[in-house]
Amino acid sequence: MTGLVLKLSPKERILINGAVIENGDRRSRLSIMSPEANILRLRDAIHPEDAKTPVRRVCFAMQLVLSGDTDPKDAHLPLLRQVEELSQVFTDADSRAHLLEATQSLIAGQHYRAMKALRALMPREDRLIAARPQ
16 A cells, blocks of 8 residues: 655645644655545645535545544535535536545545545535525
8 A cells, every 4th residue: 555645845735643843944755555544635624614515525534534633433414415415506518427436545545535535516506606506
């Protein structure tokens, strides 16, 4: 198993098992070998007040698992249900591919990968919301 590989920009911050770690002045690459480590890039973090849309709410829920604030076992079924609900709205082939990747990643316990797949849907969600008649 190769683990999670994080490529960090200078001064980029990540949260690992509750500790905020800041990269130095140079780009670096970290290989996280512990599969149970809770890891979140702070640049990917969604603030609670920004979790107002369905995709952002699911990503925020996954973020809570990654930060260690929610037990992965408790979040597993609700997250799968939320991704399934998103599949009712995102019906195009590309969106379906992201949803499938998120579902498979959740089943495998890879919350970071699942969140990354769902983040790709955010621009589409923004367009759908902007196009919605008021």
